[in-house]
Amino acid sequence: MFVRRGDRxxxxxxxxxxxxxxxxxxxxxxxxxxxxxxxxxDLTAAAFFDVDNTIMxxxxxxxxxxxxxxxxxxxNSDLAKFAMQQVMFRIGGKESAxxxxxxxxxxxxxxxxxxxxxxxxxxxxxxDELMSDKIWPGTRALAQMHLDAGQRVWLVTATPVELAExxxxxxxxxxxxxxxxxxxxxxxxxxxxxxxxxxxAKAHAVRSLAAREGLDLRxxxxxxxxxxDIPMLSVAGTAVAVNPDSxxxxxxxxRGWEIRDFRTGRKAAKIGVPSVLGAGALAGAVAAGLAxxxxxx
Numbered sequence: 212m213f214v215r216r217g218d219r220x221x222x223x224x225x226x227x228x229x230x231x232x233x234x235x236x237x238x239x240x241x242x243x244x245x246x247x248x249x250x251x252x253d254l255t256a257a258a259f260f261d262v263d264n265t266i267m268x269x270x271x272x273x274x275x276x277x278x279x280x281x282x283x284x285x286x287n288s289d290l291a292k293f294a295m296q297q298v299m300f301r302i303g304g305k306e307s308a309x310x311x312x313x314x315x316x317x318x319x320x321x322x323x324x325x326x327x328x329x330x331x332x333x334x335x336x337x338x339d340e341l342m343s344d345k346i347w348p349g350t351r352a353l354a355q356m357h358l359d360a361g362q363r364v365w366l367v368t369a370t371p372v373e374l375a376e377x378x379x380x381x382x383x384x385x386x387x388x389x390x391x392x393x394x395x396x397x398x399x400x401x402x403x404x405x406x407x408x409x410x411x412a413k414a415h416a417v418r419s420l421a422a423r424e425g426l427d428l429r430x431x432x433x434x435x436x437x438x439x440d441i442p443m444l445s446v447a448g449t450a451v452a453v454n455p456d457s458x459x460x461x462x463x464x465x466r467g468w469e470i471r472d473f474r475t476g477r478k479a480a481k482i483g484v485p486s487v488l489g490a491g492a493l494a495g496a497v498a499a500g501l502a503x504x505x506x507x508x
Contacts (some may be wrong), residue, residue: 250361255427258357259386259417259443260350261435262368262378265453268345271378272372278337285321323401327373327394334377346382349473350453353434356383363424367416367433367443369409388416414442438462 263270279285322330352362363385368375371391379387391404408416421428433440433447438458444450452463452470463470 243361250359253361254425256360256430257363257365257421257424257426257432258325258354258356259365259388259447260368260384260430261413261437261453262366262370262375264436265434266346266350266354266366267342267378267380268347271342271368271374273339274341274345275334275370275374278341279321279333282333284333321401322371322399325399327397327399330371330399331373331377332499334374338377340382342378343381347454347473349471350434351382353451353471354382354455357432365420367408367413369407369413372408388413388420401457410439411442414446417446421436431460435459443446444468 259270260266263272267274357364365385365386366375366379366389368387368389370389372387372391375387375389378383388408390408393400393402393404406412417431417433418428420426421431427448428446429448431447432449432451432454433444434451435444436452436454436459437456441459441462444452450463450466452459452468454472454474455463455470460470462468
């Protein structure tokens with residue numbers, strides 16, 4: 212969900228962002244252990260990578276929705292209703308904390324009643340089918356550079372943490388911070404813990420993880436494509452704009468941040484997702500999944 216300027220001073224949204232960050236850090240698990248590598252482990256430095264349009268071309272939740280739609284995971288009516296609710300909120304939604312929280316919870320309501328194990332298994336399949344060939348080689352090389360230096364590498368994304376952890380493991384990275392969906396006895400309730408891991412919530416998550424892991428944020432590096440991630444980029448000692456949107460490119464130039472762009476002009480136009488429709492735009496992802504399903508039926 213794009214964070215409106217007025218939202219930044221909303222105490223309830225600030226509280227939800229902090230809660231989401233803390234929940235994500237608490238849920239984060241190590242996907243790949245570094246203890247077996249010959250490289251000495253750097254205990255206080257790490258790298259944090261956004262996923263959508265930074266590590267991966269396009270939005271990971273978009274690719275996930277396509278895979279779920281192909282498996283008839285949604286009904287057309289469910290998808291249409293959900294997409295309309297999200298679009299109506301984003302166009303003219305209320306600014307109240309309750310309204311924003313409700314919209315964020317609807318963003319993951321499609322998993323309600325399904326087990327964590329089921330969604331994780333589907334995530335493994337869908338990564339192989341639709342995501343593995345969408346990884347930016349240049350960004351993957353940057354992540355490997357940190358691993359080769361003995362540093363841990365974490366993904367930080369608005370996508371569900373279960374899917375984020377699959378991406379991290381498949382890329383040989385340390386682990387992931389992602390949106391935490393509430394579950395009871397291994398079954399998703401359809402609600403979020405706090406809010407989506409987006410904007411300020413990512414910064415809270417990075418700080419919480421750093422405290423848990425004993426990291427010195429001044430020695431850490433953060434990477435992202437979106438101006439929505441400026442809070443996360445700002446908490447690290449080194450910030451790198453990767454495939455940046457116009458807002459982030461401007462800020463990066465003003466602050467002297469390094470800029471890396473792995474897109475060709477054609478790819479940038481075809482794949483680039485505006486920040487307002489970026490990592491938090493589950494409505495667009497689900498709507499796209501619906502369109503994909505119609506083509507295959």
